[in-house]
Amino acid sequence: MGRPKSEALGNVVDVVHELTKDQARRIIVRAQLLDAGRAGDVVEVAEQLGYVKIDPTATIAPCEHTVLWSRIGWSYEPGQLQKAVEIDRQLFEFDGAFRPMSLLPLMLPKMRRWPEREKTKQWLEANDRFARDILARLKADGPLLASDIPDTAQVSRAPDGWSGSNQVPIMLDFLLRQGKVAIVGREGRHRRWDLAERVYPTDLPAYSDEEAAELLGERMLQAAGLAKPHWWWNGVGKNSGEAAVVEGSTWKLRVDPEALAALEEADDGGRVAFLNPYDSLLFDRGRLRELFEFEYVLEQFKPKPQRRYGYFAHPILMGDRFVGMLDAELDRSRDVLRVNAVHEFLPFEPEEHEMVRAEIAELAEWLGVTVAMS
Template identity: 70%
Template sequence: MTHQLTRDQARRIVVRAQLLDAERSTDVVGVAEELGAIKIDPTATIAPAEHTILWSRLGSAYDPSVLRKAVETDRLLFEFEGAFRPVSLLPLMLPAMRRWPTHPRSREWLDGNDRFRNEVLARLRAEGPLLASDIPDTAQIARPPDGWSGPNQVVPMLDFLQQQGEVAVAGREGRHRRWDLAERVYPADLPEYEHDEAARLLNERRLQAAGIARQKSPWTPVGEAGEPATIDGIRQKWRVDPQALAAVERDDGGRVAFLNPYDGLLFDRPRLRDLFEFDYVLEQFKPKPQRRYGYFAHPILMGDRFVGMLEAEVDRKNELLVVAAVHELLPFDSEEDEMVRAEIVDLAEWLGVDVAD
């Protein structure tokens, strides 16, 4: 059976799947379980991505120390590829990690640096956990600069070993990762899955987090997970999470949410355009004269529509949240204006600052 949905229904499915409906979540690990990944990024005009993503779901009750405890002490979350993920996903990821890399150039670099690889593992075994700066660069072959990392080959080697499941991030010192052997970071009693079964279950988890996704989307790959669906006015075929369909007719009115530019809801840009009619562009890397809404403006979601952009920055010296502008994509009525202002006050309260006059 193919489900026939309106765009309104599809948007409500997405908002609920992303835990941005009226009823706020209450638990950091529970949010991670539902979202699958919480992006890590240090850009902190307001707060780093991992914290604003959780605040937008949990509200002012969110305490950043709870995230750190879940990652570094309780080991209920782990860091991988620039995001915190629930440990329940790890056994589904390990079969693909054990086959990595599949790209010939990456394989050649690893094979050519076999001695370096063994030296990094030996040092971690003897002295870990360590920062990358604690490990000597003895690479025989250097990777060409990629614009993101410098000439030191320790960081790419650690990233490669993490991709293979050999090493893991044990914690952070400020924004710097501390590395250790994966066997000392990951739980020892994880279930085992064959590669195809793990891939199928991983697609189901991706669809659970998305709610609905294009059947052949490179942004949100879900394979044959869920059930087929069509959306009024859109030609492409979709897959929908059957559990999300149970509450598709329930419209609780939603709430206001400020989304960090690296929030997972914003990742699938084609889906944003199709369902939300929101053509989102991150202006962080644009020259200043070309910016329309500011360096790191946060999209404003109201219910199931994007209505504006919050251009704001924390002034830590004066303990103020300075709101440069609230850019209205759709004109606010008095009630909507009041809702946005109330959310700004809540944001400042969570940050421990006042709103600048």
């Protein structure tokens, strides 16, 4: 483990852990459940990561499913996620992600204060009757799709590229953020809504704003392992965990004490993982540059001539290093996983080639198709 040093903060002495880059990467990879061991189930992954991103882009499979497959492996089935959300209520959907129910009591204080922007407050005030109409409709007839609910808005928001002229989805999202409605499940990609009191547990612990923020910061650090504190960007507080620095970096970081202690455990050598472009490990581009020396650019929104690796290429993690990009797509019409290219940042050793090929074969088997190499 890295050698700690002390740093005075007023009358408090904060121990600063000195880590090598290898140790830093190992902490992060383990925290993201991408080390040699596999997670046991959907809930375990969500509890550790804090969220599983939802995104419909499915060159291989939708984000929520590839994130879970990359942690659990061949035993993961999409129905397990649906069961955890819609039947067992161990996960809930909020702000484009599935989150563990254990986080809800830490989020509720902020949800009850929302919104803070004056423009949003004014829109909600002007549409108070509209909000009450929706809540009454859900109480009487829920769960419902947004398309089942009439638009009775008094004041409309102009379409912004993300939402159309129908005000119902906008109001539902706002009521979700206030903790008044909840998503009970989906029909395809369409969300079904109900009153929060009929979806969320009623026996949740209560926390003050300060307690909730502190505990949430600790949970976000648990998911990150090691991170630069930023309450808005990654949810890690400036006092979350313990202080750390990494060789060759000027960043002042926070490290999860349990992840730090786990450095004493044997290293199983890692494995190969293909990461969906919206995977949480890829979220902090600065940390990827600083600690993994990986400059990641999502090429989905680039013109085709400007793409180097492909429309939705998946970064290849080998152990604690990013070694290449997998450009592949599922062709259901022919039941094949078409591998357009495996881009190697540096030429692979024969053993590395075999590890990547084996993981591609595992991915195809999980999808129920064969592999077609271009």
